[in-house]
Amino acid sequence: MVAKDDYRKLTGIQKTAIFMMSISEENATRLFGMMDDEEIKEVSQTMAALGHVSSDVVERLFVEYTDQMNAAGVVIGTYDSTERLLLKALGKERVAAIMEDIRGPAGRTTWDKLGNVSEEVLATYLKNEYPQTVSLVLSKLKPDHAARVLSVMPDELGMEVIMRMLSMEAVKKEVLDGVEKTLRQEFMSNLAKTQRRDSFEMMAEIFNNFDRNTETRFMGQLENRDAEAADKVRSLMFTFDDLIKIDPVGIQQLLRNVDKDKLGIALKGANEGIKDLFFSNMSERAAKILKEDMESMGPVRLKDVDESQMYIVQIAKEMAARGEIIIADASGEDQLVY
Numbered sequence: 001m002v003a004k005d006d007y008r009k010l011t012g013i014q015k016t017a018i019f020m021m022s023i024s025e026e027n028a029t030r031l032f033g034m035m036d037d038e039e040i041k042e043v044s045q046t047m048a049a050l051g052h053v054s055s056d057v058v059e060r061l062f063v064e065y066t067d068q069m070n071a072a073g074v075v076i077g078t079y080d081s082t083e084r085l086l087l088k089a090l091g092k093e094r095v096a097a098i099m100e101d102i103r104g105p106a107g108r109t110t111w112d113k114l115g116n117v118s119e120e121v122l123a124t125y126l127k128n129e130y131p132q133t134v135s136l137v138l139s140k141l142k143p144d145h146a147a148r149v150l151s152v153m154p155d156e157l158g159m160e161v162i163m164r165m166l167s168m169e170a171v172k173k174e175v176l177d178g179v180e181k182t183l184r185q186e187f188m189s190n191l192a193k194t195q196r197r198d199s200f201e202m203m204a205e206i207f208n209n210f211d212r213n214t215e216t217r218f219m220g221q222l223e224n225r226d227a228e229a230a231d232k233v234r235s236l237m238f239t240f241d242d243l244i245k246i247d248p249v250g251i252q253q254l255l256r257n258v259d260k261d262k263l264g265i266a267l268k269g270a271n272e273g274i275k276d277l278f279f280s281n282m283s284e285r286a287a288k289i290l291k292e293d294m295e296s297m298g299p300v301r302l303k304d305v306d307e308s309q310m311y312i313v314q315i316a317k318e319m320a321a322r323g324e325i326i327i328a329d330a331s332g333e334d335q336l337v338y
Helices: 004-009 012-022 025-032 037-048 055-070 079-087 092-103 110-114 119-126 131-139 143-151 155-166 173-194 199-208 212-225 227-236 240-245 248-255 260-268 272-279 284-297 302-321
Strands: none
Touching (some): 131 143, 199 212, 240 302, 248 272
């Protein structure tokens, strides 16, 4: 029997199994439909081994779930999770087209999307087109954006485009549609594919997801081969210790969004400064409960600590990307003054 006092010892998969057993068959079926075969197998095996679960445990589970949902941070959307969900319902080619469109510039129409392309990129593409085509495209942009694009074009082409725009007459719909189609197929499609992240930023993200031993091993080898590159990757990395850069209000926001069990495991391997940062931003009762839970865990594997810390770091970075918290940079420009 899973007793109320054992709730804090439940694993994530056990909580999932209890949750699935507690909701209607219709909703459980819909959730199973969103899982892959391995996830279904793991949840099903856990459900079969549950035995009797007390109503207190079920109640506590749903209270925790409700609290997390109220924090508005449990559901975290990413390109990868969106693509996986779409693939379950749509064909690969259709999903590829949708994701390509999503990853490209924002906007409902091609002209809206062009408005979110930087002037340098757009000018580089348009300088190879006929002046008449360029003038048509710029006429569809907002004046301030069109001005920026013209300002970075070669003077001769820019002046030719201005003269064409001054003498431009009404454009037939089929001509406009043809230009829009070409832009969508040749420019927007390639733009979505070629927009690449900085290689050092990408590598820093990879290093962030290494366990400690692997990170130390590869960072040491990188330092031997290219010390400057190693320093740049290290400067772009964001680790669990870097959470100290988040102000108290941000830490409180973060606390509402993270799984408390994983937080306890993560703090088991944290330095005293990070522990104090989290405990000082909890209520006295919540801090006491978390400390007791951490003590009752006993020794934990370093691998579990690393995984829990990476989970919390990822939540923090996603919240920062959405503007929900601020992570101060090394320059101090993002530090807050109270």
